[in-house]
Amino acid sequence: MFDEPESDPRPPGRASASDGPSGPKAAPARAVSRPTAAQRAAAAVLAPEPSRLDVRQLDERKLSVLRAIVQDYVGTEEPVGSKALVERHNLGVSPATVRNDMATLEEDGYIHQPHTSAGRIPTDKGYRLFVDRLAEVKPMSAPERRAIRHFLDGAVDLDDVVARTVRLLAQLTRQVAVVQYPSLTRSTVRHVELLALAPSKIMLVLITNTGRVEQRIVDTPGPVGETTLADLRARLNARAGGRFFPDVPALVEDLPSSFEPAERANVTTVLSTLFESLVEQNEERIMLAGTANLTRFGHDFPLTIQPVLEALEEQVVLLRLLGETADAGMTVRIGRENEYEGLNSTSVVSVGYGSGDESVAKLGVIGPTRMDYPGTMGAVRAVARYVGQILAES
Secondary structure (H helix, E strand, O other): OOOOOOOOOOOOOOOOOOOOOOOOOOOOOOOOOOOOHHHHHHHHHHOOOOOHHHHOOOOHHHHHHHHHHHHHHHHHOOOEOHHHHHHHOOOOOOHHHHHHHHHHHHHOOOEEOOOOOOOEEEOHHHHHHHHHHHOOOOOOOHHHHHHHHHHHHOOOOHHHHHHHHHHHHHHHHOOEEEEEOOOHHHOEEEEEEEEEEEOOEEEEEEEEOOOOEEEEEEEOOOOOOHHHHHHHHHHHHHHHEOOEHHHHHHHHOOHHHHOOHHHHHHHHHHHHHHHHHHOOOOOOOEEEEOHHHHHHHHHHOOOOOHHHHHHHOOHHHHHHHHOOOOOOOOEEEEHHHOOOHHHOOEEEEEEEEOOOOOOOEEEEEEEEOOOOHHHHHHHHHHHHHHHHHHHHHO
16 A cells, blocks of 8 residues: 655755754843943944844745745746735735845845846745755645556556656656666565576576566576576575675675586586676666656746756766665755756756665656746655555565
């Protein structure tokens, strides 16, 4: 059963620290004598200049204004003015007060004015603060969860799981979806099967805990009897079953010496083929879907969409965007937090997936910085959790 929590008490992990933290509450007021004019003049000369943070603390009202600006701009695609904020949101203050708060937010770099006489739009710094402190991951509805379960349950193998997952993510978020195949280096051996095709020809089938299946044909130096084949199969599974791929070679490398001298060359050949399967060079595979969705956001890219499309063609770039497989938590990279220059106008939301608590790969979406972050994070998280359940049950 796939369960999606109602809400997250904290926003997801991030690529960089939040900007503009709230400062400490003011100390209680106390009675003081009024200074003379001379004392005030002396204090102005001798007192150190207050830091920018001291005079630019973002109180809850300003944070509410920033949240409203992000929500309205994402929803309307239009710069946001103070009058519209007061009309659409229950801020409890006048338009003049909102204008003052917007001026503070603009001075601190959280919003900016795209052109004269326009309203304001969030900057990368504003989106970062929104994601880190103001946004809550939007949970999927019951019908959405049922649709995800129904769509992914029809998968027949790992390739089908990945293909369905990437299409589903693109449809749910209307962004570009990226799914990494489970990494062999972080997978464990579920079973090794040896099938005799001919006296000197064996099919080696390696099945991982993620459902990935690797098949190899082994041509042995001499004929291999059924008894020897069954013995080798049993010993391989006894030593390698449940073990991580990088650990397997050291666990089975002495197996040939435990067989009769006449069988050792055959066993060594089978092990060599197994080792090749364990260190497959092209394991870091990625599947992409929804590139056409970017055409809906042409106006969100400063000059042209071409650099984004070129970046999406580079598998190495996509792998770096998703981040390290070992980091299974939700990651949101916004604008210039992305190292690749062609993606400085995009945001990337990614999370790890796998069977149990072990992350074996990453999946995520890429879109403009003007993104529905709560909804996107909720969809990415829900799909990742359900894919992990499929892998655990397969």
